[in-house]
Amino acid sequence: MPAATLSRDQVVDRILAAFRRYGYEGSSLSRLSEATGLGRSSLYHYFPNGKEDMASAAMAAVGAWFTQHVLSTLDSREASAIRLQRFAGKLTEYYANGMAPCLMDVFTIGEAGSLFQQHLGGRMRALMALLAGVAEEAGVDKVEAAVRAENAVVAIQGSLIVSRALDSNGPFLRMIENFPAILLGPQPAK
Amino acid sequence: MPAATLSRDQVVDRILAAFRRYGYEGSSLSRLSEATGLGRSSLYHYFPNGKEDMASAAMAAVGAWFTQHVLSTLDSREASAIRLQRFAGKLTEYYANGMAPCLMDVFTIGEAGSLFQQHLGGRMRALMALLAGVAEEAGVDKVEAAVRAENAVVAIQGSLIVSRALDSNGPFLRMIENFPAILLGPQPAK
DNA sequence: GTCTATACGAAGATAGAC
DNA sequence: GTCTATCTTCGTATAGAC
Numbered sequence: 001m002p003a004a005t006l007s008r009d010q011v012v013d014r015i016l017a018a019f020r021r022y023g024y025e026g027s028s029l030s031r032l033s034e035a036t037g038l039g040r041s042s043l044y045h046y047f048p049n050g051k052e053d054m055a056s057a058a059m060a061a062v063g064a065w066f067t068q069h070v071l072s073t074l075d076s077r078e079a080s081a082i083r084l085q086r087f088a089g090k091l092t093e094y095y096a097n098g099m100a101p102c103l104m105d106v107f108t109i110g111e112a113g114s115l116f117q118q119h120l121g122g123r124m125r126a127l128m129a130l131l132a133g134v135a136e137e138a139g140v141d142k143v144e145a146a147v148r149a150e151n152a153v154v155a156i157q158g159s160l161i162v163s164r165a166l167d168s169n170g171p172f173l174r175m176i177e178n179f180p181a182i183l184l185g186p187q188p189a190k
Numbered sequence: 191m192p193a194a195t196l197s198r199d200q201v202v203d204r205i206l207a208a209f210r211r212y213g214y215e216g217s218s219l220s221r222l223s224e225a226t227g228l229g230r231s232s233l234y235h236y237f238p239n240g241k242e243d244m245a246s247a248a249m250a251a252v253g254a255w256f257t258q259h260v261l262s263t264l265d266s267r268e269a270s271a272i273r274l275q276r277f278a279g280k281l282t283e284y285y286a287n288g289m290a291p292c293l294m295d296v297f298t299i300g301e302a303g304s305l306f307q308q309h310l311g312g313r314m315r316a317l318m319a320l321l322a323g324v325a326e327e328a329g330v331d332k333v334e335a336a337v338r339a340e341n342a343v344v345a346i347q348g349s350l351i352v353s354r355a356l357d358s359n360g361p362f363l364r365m366i367e368n369f370p371a372i373l374l375g376p377q378p379a380k
Numbered sequence: 381g382t383c384t385a386t387a388c389g390a391a392g393a394t395a396g397a398c
Numbered sequence: 399g400t401c402t403a404t405c406t407t408c409g410t411a412t413a414g415a416c
Contacts, residue, residue: 021300022215022299022300022301023213023215023216023299023300024216025212025213025215025216025300026213026214026215026299026300026301101298101299104351104355105295105299105351106299108291108351108354108355109212109213109216109291109295109296109299110211110212110213110215110216111212111216113354117354117355117357120355121355121356121357123355124352124355124356125356147364150352150361150364151345153348153352154344154345154348154349154351154352154361154365155341155344155345155348156348157347157348157351157352158343158344158345158346158347158348158349158351159344159348161292161294161295161298161344161347161348161351162314162340162343162344162347164298164303164307165294165298165307165310165311165313165314166311166314166315167307167311171340171344174337174340175344
C-alpha cells in the first residue's frame with residue numbers, strides 16, 4: 001500500500017528505518033520489500049548488489065541528512081550554547097525522542113561491523129571533531145575539548161541504549177537537556 | 191575440535207560469546223554449533239526450544255557472572271571509591287578492554303528486543319539501583335545519586351559503542367578511569 | 381521498472397537410529 | 399547425548415516476460 005511512486009530517496013529512507021529497527025542481519029529482503037512496498041525484483045533493480053548496496057545507500061542517506069540538518073546547526077555565528085541546543089534538538093528529532101536506534105550502533109554488530117566499520121569510524125571521528133571545534137570556540141582548551149567531544153558522543157550513544165533497555169526515553173531526554181553542558185560546562189551542578 | 195566434554199556452563203559461555211559478537215539474528219545455528227563444537231541435535235538436546243532457549247541461557251549466565259564477579263565488588267565495607275575502582279576493573283575484564291559488545295546492547299536490536307526487553311530492563315534498573323546505593327553511602331543526595339547512576343550506565347554503554355565504531359578501546363578505557371568520579375565526583379575537573 | 385517464476389542454499393527444527 | 403537424515407520455511411539472487 002505504500003504503493004505508487006516513491007522516489008529513490010524515499011525508498012532509501014524506508015530501508016534506513018528498517019535497518020535501524022531490525023539491524024543488518026535482521027532486515028531480510030522480505031522485510032525490506034515490505035518496508036518499501038517494492039517487490040524483490042524492484043529492489044534488485046535499484047540495488048544490484050542486494051542487501052549490501054541497500055545498507056550502503058542507507059549509510060549515505062543518513063550521512064547526508066545529518067550533514068544537512070544536524071551538523072549544519074553547528075555552523076553559525078551564534079553563541080556556542082545556542083548552537084549546541086539546536087544541535088540537540090535535531091538529535092532528538094533524528095532519534096525519535098530516543099526510541100529509534102542509531103545506525104552507528106546497529107551496524108557495529110555482526111556482519112555489518114566488518115562491512116562498514118571503517119565508514120562508521122570516519123563518521124564518528126568527524127562528528128567528534130566538529131563538536132570539539134565548538135567547545136574550542138567557546139574557550140575550552142584543545143585537549144579538554146577533544147575529551148568532552150568524546151564524552152558527548154558517548155552520552156548520545158549510551159543514552160539511546162539505556163533508553164531502549166528501559167523502554168523509556170527518560171535517559172535520552174535527560175542527556176539532551178544536559179548536552180550543551182557536556183561540552184561547555186565546568187559542570188552544570190545540576 | 192573443541193570436542194570432547196564441555197560442561198553445560200562452558201557450552202553456554204560459548205553461546206554467550208557468539209551472541210555478543212554476532213547479535214541474535216546474526217547467530218545462526220550453524221555458528222552456534224561451530225562455536226560450541228556441538229551438532230544441531232546436541233544443541234536441541236540442551237536447549238529444546240532452540241535459539242530462544244540458548245539466548246535465555248546466555249542471559250542467565252551473564253547475569254550470574256555479573257552478580258558473582260562484578261556486582262559483588264560493590265558489597266564490602268571499604269570506601270566507595272575503592273569499591274567502584276574494583277567494579278570498574280571487573281567491567282574491563284567482562285568487556286575485554288572495551289572490545290567485546292554488551293549483551294544488553296546487542297539484545298535491544300531486532301527480534302531479540304521484543305523477546306528480552308523486559309528482562310533487560312530489569313537488569314538495567316537493578317544495576318542502576320546498586321550504583322546509586324554506593325553513591326548515596328558516599329554522601330550523595332538520593333536524587334542526585336540516581337542521576338549519576340544513570341550517567342554511569344550511559345557512559346559504560348556509550349563508550350563501548352564509540353570504541354567499536356572507532357575500532358579503538360581508548361574511549362572505553364578513559365571511561366573506566368573516570369568511572370568512580372562519575373558517581374562520586376563533584377566533577378573530576380578532568 | 382515491475383511482475384512471476386524459479387533456483388538454491390541456509391536457517392530452524394524434528395525424527396529415529398545408535 | 400550424539401549422529402544422520404529429513405523437512406519446511408526463509409533468505410538471497412537471477413531470468414525472462416510484460
